[in-house]
Amino acid sequence: MGEKIIEVKDVWFKYSEKVTALRGVSLEVAQGERIALIGQNGSGKTTLAKHLNGLLKPTKGDVIVKGMNTKETPTHILTNIVGYVFQNPAHQIFTKSVYEEVAYGPKNQGLSKEEVDERVKMALELVGLSGYENVHPYDLNYGQMKLLTIASIIAMQPDVYVLDEPTSGQDHRGRRKLMKLIDRLNREGKTIIVITHDMRFVAETSERTILMARGKIIGDGPTEEILLNTELLRQTAIKPPQIVQLCEGLRKQGIDLHALTIQEAYQVLRRKLAAS
Amino acid sequence: MVSNEPIVVYENFSYSYPTTPNALVDINLEIHRGEIFGVIGPNGAGKSTFCKSLNGLVPHFYGGTMKGRVLVDGMDTFEHTTAELSTKVGLVFQEPETQLSGLALTVEDEVGFGLSMLGFPAKLIRQRAREALEKVGLKGFERRSPFELSGGEQQRLAIATVLAMKPEIMVLDEPVALLDPIGKYEVLSVIKEIAAEGSTIVIAEHEIEELAYFADRILVLNEGRMVSLDNAKMVLSEVEKLKKIGVDPPSVTELAYLLEHDLGIKLEYPITLPEALKIFGELMEGR
Numbered sequence: 342m343g344e345k346i347i348e349v350k351d352v353w354f355k356y357s358e359k360v361t362a363l364r365g366v367s368l369e370v371a372q373g374e375r376i377a378l379i380g381q382n383g384s385g386k387t388t389l390a391k392h393l394n395g396l397l398k399p400t401k402g403d404v405i406v407k408g409m410n411t412k413e414t415p416t417h418i419l420t421n422i423v424g425y426v427f428q429n430p431a432h433q434i435f436t437k438s439v440y441e442e443v444a445y446g447p448k449n450q451g452l453s454k455e456e457v458d459e460r461v462k463m464a465l466e467l468v469g470l471s472g473y474e475n476v477h478p479y480d481l482n483y484g485q486m487k488l489l490t491i492a493s494i495i496a497m498q499p500d501v502y503v504l505d506e507p508t509s510g511q512d513h514r515g516r517r518k519l520m521k522l523i524d525r526l527n528r529e530g531k532t533i534i535v536i537t538h539d540m541r542f543v544a545e546t547s548e549r550t551i552l553m554a555r556g557k558i559i560g561d562g563p564t565e566e567i568l569l570n571t572e573l574l575r576q577t578a579i580k581p582p583q584i585v586q587l588c589e590g591l592r593k594q595g596i597d598l599h600a601l602t603i604q605e606a607y608q609v610l611r612r613k614l615a616a617s
Numbered sequence: 618m619v620s621n622e623p624i625v626v627y628e629n630f631s632y633s634y635p636t637t638p639n640a641l642v643d644i645n646l647e648i649h650r651g652e653i654f655g656v657i658g659p660n661g662a663g664k665s666t667f668c669k670s671l672n673g674l675v676p677h678f679y680g681g682t683m684k685g686r687v688l689v690d691g692m693d694t695f696e697h698t699t700a701e702l703s704t705k706v707g708l709v710f711q712e713p714e715t716q717l718s719g720l721a722l723t724v725e726d727e728v729g730f731g732l733s734m735l736g737f738p739a740k741l742i743r744q745r746a747r748e749a750l751e752k753v754g755l756k757g758f759e760r761r762s763p764f765e766l767s768g769g770e771q772q773r774l775a776i777a778t779v780l781a782m783k784p785e786i787m788v789l790d791e792p793v794a795l796l797d798p799i800g801k802y803e804v805l806s807v808i809k810e811i812a813a814e815g816s817t818i819v820i821a822e823h824e825i826e827e828l829a830y831f832a833d834r835i836l837v838l839n840e841g842r843m844v845s846l847d848n849a850k851m852v853l854s855e856v857e858k859l860k861k862i863g864v865d866p867p868s869v870t871e872l873a874y875l876l877e878h879d880l881g882i883k884l885e886y887p888i889t890l891p892e893a894l895k896i897f898g899e900l901m902e903g904r
């Protein structure tokens with residue numbers, strides 16, 4: 342694991358006198374980690390994520406990004422380190438062409454025309470949207486729009502990617518594409534933080550899972566540990582992946598089976614069948 | 618109860634949008650009264666277009682060209698307006714905000730909106746609205762603003778606005794795709810309840826593990842064409858075929874497929890969790 346890139350120290354956040362969204366959240370993120378941030382709507386996931394790039398500043402406590410306290414650092418410096426991909430692509434897209442959309446970030450970083458073009462080319466290739474440069478973003482389908490919003494963040498070459506609900510509205514093929522893309526970015530040493538309700542996606546993509554409820558972190562550990570802790574999940578009304586539910590049910594029938602994904606369950610069953 | 622009486626008939630129906638050709642190609646099928654009819658397929662397969670062709674939005678609103686015909690309760694959708702079809706077919710969109718009129722200040726007015734547009738008397742509107750809200754579990758929300766509701770509540774409100782019209786068929790286009798788990802659960806529970814009452818429901822859905830619990834038959838679309846149409850168990854057991862077009866079968870079904878395909882174990886394919894517990898339980902008993 343790489344060195345510490347983000348440190349969240351006892352952070353509290355109030356949207357107003359009455360609404361406290363974070364209640365003493367602490368965590369550390371190392372460069373190159375793949376983290377899933379899960380919890381019900383209103384649990385504080387998005388509020389926490391928006392603290393990582395300085396979109397929100399703590400009411401109490403500190404967030405340190407690459408050694409810089411977000412309270413004392415201009416947001417544009419932080420957003421170059423932590424890229425945030427919004428859930429609804431329409432909330433992010435604001436230009437008239439795919440090229441403009443992706444070029445906006447690197448242009449603002451003060452890069453030359455050649456460098457900007459280079460970045461756009463690279464980012465569109467990575468997400469599979471080469472050839473769409475002159476298309477209006479709203480003429481893309483929903484899945485492509487999502488990929489476009491990711492490309493516009495890739496073009497800024499941040500160290501950390503925060504992806505808010507990347508699989509919503511995606512089909513099987515879109516999910517596979519996303520998984521490959523996340524793998525690729527992670528292999529290049531990028532840190533990936535995915536905010537999601539999609540437990541199957543969590544099981545298949547994240548090493549570490551952070552579970553939030555009522556503005557607090559109530560679970561933080563290897564994904565396996567969190568998703569197999571059905572008691573903990575039930576407190577938050579999150580349904581574990583179907584395979585985890587299957588294993589839980591079979592264990593009650595006296596069959597010892599622990600697995601997160603279809604492949605894992607298959608391997609365990611295969612070994613058991615071969616042994617008998 | 619599913620009857621043999623077809624309430625919807627597609628005859629050689631093909632449709633092209635002005636900008637997208639072949640959105641639907643050669644659709645031939647019948648939907649029966651009281652049936653829960655699931656529609657699955659990858660993005661761009663034609664699921665939404667199929668839903669919109671049931672109430673005539675396709676082709677009336679979108680233009681384009683069509684061949685063949687669609688009959689709903691004997692009415693040719695090409696010869697009748699969407700307004701005329703609105704008491705036959707109620708369509709619930711993916712995004713509740715698309716559905717809500719934006720004109721009503723209260724939940725109750727929102728539910729009555731469609732009926733008031735059709736000129737129903739106020740007393741009847743109020744009664745229908747109350748009934749519909751009760752059905753979707755929004756009793757007590759009558760005076761609230763539609764825009765202060767959660768996503769799940771808004772989608773249930775959208776369903777209530779359709780229920781109030783008492784359509785013969787309810788069509789839902791990925792009604793839970795954009796909701797959080799609690800919202801999904803709320804909305805699916807309401808749909809299951811309406812289904813249990815014997816309504817005819819057409820539902821396009823990505824959440825196949827959920828659909829497996831309540832669909833009678835499932836239509837698989839790919840690139841606008843019918844790939845499969847059969848009872849839910851038959852369709853979802855075609856694991857290879859589904860994965861090839863980019864659709865994930867339920868996890869438990871895929872697990873059974875792997876065991877049979879790679880190890881040659883003859884297995885009944887489960888499509889729901891209770892079925893899987895029984896089938897895998899028996900397979901592993903004593904091992």
